[in-house]
Amino acid sequence: xxxxxxxPGPFNVPEGATVAFNCTYxxxxxxSFFWYRQDCRKEPKLLxxxxxxxxxxxxxxxxxxxxxxxxxxxxxxxxLSDSATYLCVVDSWGKFQFGAGTQVVVTP
Amino acid sequence: xxxxxxxxxxxxxxxxxxxKLYCAxxxxxxxxxxxxxxxxxxxxxxxSFQNENVFDETGMPKERFSAKCLPNSPCSLExxxxxxxxxxxxxxxxxxxxxxxxxxxxxxxxxxTVV
Numbered sequence: 001x002x003x004x005x006x007x008p009g010p011f012n013v014p015e016g017a018t019v020a021f022n023c024t025y026x027x028x029x030x031x032s033f034f035w036y037r038q039d040c041r042k043e044p045k046l047l048x049x050x051x052x053x054x055x056x057x058x059x060x061x062x063x064x065x066x067x068x069x070x071x072x073x074x075x076x077x078x079x080l081s082d083s084a085t086y087l088c089v090v091d092s093w094g095k096f097q098f099g100a101g102t103q104v105v106v107t108p
Numbered sequence: 109x110x111x112x113x114x115x116x117x118x119x120x121x122x123x124x125x126x127x128k129l130y131c132a133x134x135x136x137x138x139x140x141x142x143x144x145x146x147x148x149x150x151x152x153x154x155x156s157f158q159n160e161n162v163f164d165e166t167g168m169p170k171e172r173f174s175a176k177c178l179p180n181s182p183c184s185l186e187x188x189x190x191x192x193x194x195x196x197x198x199x200x201x202x203x204x205x206x207x208x209x210x211x212x213x214x215x216x217x218x219x220x221t222v223v
Contacts, residue, residue, distance in 0.1 A: 034211055041145070041197060042216065042217075043217055044214050045214070046213075087151070089212075091210075094156065094203075095153070095156065096141060096212050097153065098143070098151035099150065100150035101150065
């Protein structure tokens, strides 16, 4: 079983719609959680950290559920520029483990 | 520097040749990570360093792959006797010490093509 699992998608989303997807992790001792975005095989860039109480950054909302060992990302009012692969990253004391990524395609 | 710098951007090697990739972490970051991404596949963790010391090498292929982070020099990842399946983008990342919500910053990657 992989340490970090994501639905690969693609999630085809009309512009302006809301999309949400999850990521599960197997190591209960994991401390830190992140969502990264990767465009066209460029380097991943941090979208947002995921805090225990959940957090929001503009149109993006991240949640952490430690009991069920998953994190989620919700994108509201999707823009064409949100089309990308979203990578779930879980850190256990300096070992960053990546999910395979969830592809989101926002269509006009 | 303010960003993770990887060189070269592209590298083409014939099968059996050696490939050497370089990474300069962000100044002040003590952790360096190497990942391999093949085509559209997931990031495969290779090795991490805490300063000059190997922190975690559980992802490193035992043969042909080696890596170093020496003081006052860029970190390096070396592949001896490259094979076709080594073709991938190799990403380097750096971070500060592992405390809660300290993210890793990535370089632009080195695309290795073995022909």
